[in-house]
Amino acid sequence: MEKLSYDAIVIGGGLAGLMAAHEIAVNGYKVAVISKVFPTRSHSSSAEGGIAAYIEENSDPNDNPDYMSYDTIKGGDYLVDQDAAELLSMRSGEIVRIMESWGTLFNRQPDGRVAVRYFGGQTYPRTRFVGDKTGMALLHALFQRVSGLDNIDFYNEWFSLDLVRDDKRIVGVVAMEMKSMNPVFFKAKAIVMATGGMGMLYAHSTNAYINTGDGYSMALRAGAALKDPEFVQFHPTALYPSDILISEAARGEGAILINNKGERFMQRYAPKKLDLAPRDIVSRSIITEIREGRGFPGGYVGLDLRHLGEEYIKERLALAYEAALSFSGVDATKEPIPVRPAQHYYMGGIDVDITGMNSDLIGLFAAGEAACVSVHGANRLGSNSLLETLVFGRETGRAVAKFLESHTEDSNSLDNEVDKIVDDAYKYTKSESGVHFGEILNKLRNVMWDEVGIYRDEDHLKDAISQINQLREMSKTMYVTDKSKTYNTEFFNALELRNMLDLAIVIAQSALNRKESRGAHFRTDYPQRDDDNWLKHTISYLKGNTVEITYKPVRMTKWKPEPRVY
């Protein structure tokens, strides 16, 4: 098999991957960025509402970085590592200024300063935005910046199969060019997993089709742990029935949620923060309204923007307006938008420290949604994720550069292991009969939605685990219809399913294990938060079919857990 050698490989061309690659490259190292789509098509480009930042000269005069950390920690239901939240807040203004200097044109106030809007759980408004297409603007600016660096090579439309390790040390990754289906061993001393989220595990998700959790599963198969894998975020306002995101920016700009009686029902659940309570609370409130018969036929509630006025809606919330019109036939200037919750973000991720380094495997790093640092704890606040990709993408890139300074020795040749990775991929898809992979995929997505979703309990989680195990077994004899050796997308989709099945079992087992309710993990059989027993991170490994769970303490600096009321 062909071999290519780099100092570091970044898997993922979204915001986190590009920022990490930038830092490694400007420190003089040779980097490859491998991405299964062209970088600017990464899910980062779909981010709508904005990026949170405390900017001294342009924030509310009463605000400060401590308030921002506090909001993040309380929003995450105290499972947040507080040193990480403090770093996120401290670096937020600087990173937004850098992105501005690299060409992101943020919306302005009339006096020329950067505009700001409220997002859920914020004591003071901190979200900076480019209309409701913020991710697109950031990703294009960053891609343009890194494209100018000589020591970064891009491998676009290349699919990473698995990491290669020599005992406890990462030595590279096997990836396949999707067009020629030619596998290559990319040798490197450090690998950054910046592979983004996993929304496709759920029947309803706002995520792109490429978000299949490949990075989590590659890390698990290589022997690294996931941190807090039971914590999955459901966004309250996905467009009914297509599940396209209607950004929290809409509520930030003043939109309100109403039930079939026309009531502003959030008054019942979060009397102070109302529609801008954190996402876990608003999602559960919507489901409760629907279950108790106050939803609209089909199962949704209304998001009412009408009082904002046509001109304002079309300028500030253009994407929401266009999506509602094109995909639900609703003119948001005249009628409420039909919305319901859908999977949106993954708080769990590859277990890394504040520098992005994993402690199971030497040379493994992760950043962005693929990582769990943890800044989001049990529930992420809106607009903190774009910020995390850039702040921790940069921290991780710097840590890799430092790591490379002291790790100069060459690794052994591991030809057998490399060949086995490609053989396993083909073996996985070679059956002629059995079940089509698409059938397993649909079943998996429904099981996760029905039984490992917004509301959870022991019976459903046990049933989910048993069903996922059956699907894992079935997948051993599944087939793909397309046998071609050029750009076989069905083959790659089947490999994505393998990743989804590995991740699903870890999520479901970890959710069964945590016997309390915290943030987005809501157990109807254990409805209270239990700090005495559960104020700790779940650390989950996958050994064959068995999920092994240990724990790590939550790092506290100055905020003691208190009741989470809004």
Ligand SMILES: Cc1cc2nc3c(=O)[nH]c(=O)nc-3n(C[C@H](O)[C@H](O)[C@H](O)COP(=O)(O)OP(=O)(O)OC[C@H]3O[C@@H](n4cnc5c(N)ncnc54)[C@H](O)[C@@H]3O)c2cc1C
């Ligand atoms: C619709 C939507 C709107 C959002 N709006 C906001 C918002 O307004 N504010 C906010 O803060 N957050 C928002 N988020 C969340 C935020 O956009 C993401 O969490 C963040 O952009 C993730 O960035 P990333 O760099 O970690 O991953 P991504 O941008 O998802 O990039 C992942 C990369 O990994 C590559 N990859 C994955 N698997 C493989 C593989 N096997 N081989 C090779 N390459 C691979 C992909 O090609 C891609 O380049 C939103 C999310 C969605 C879905």
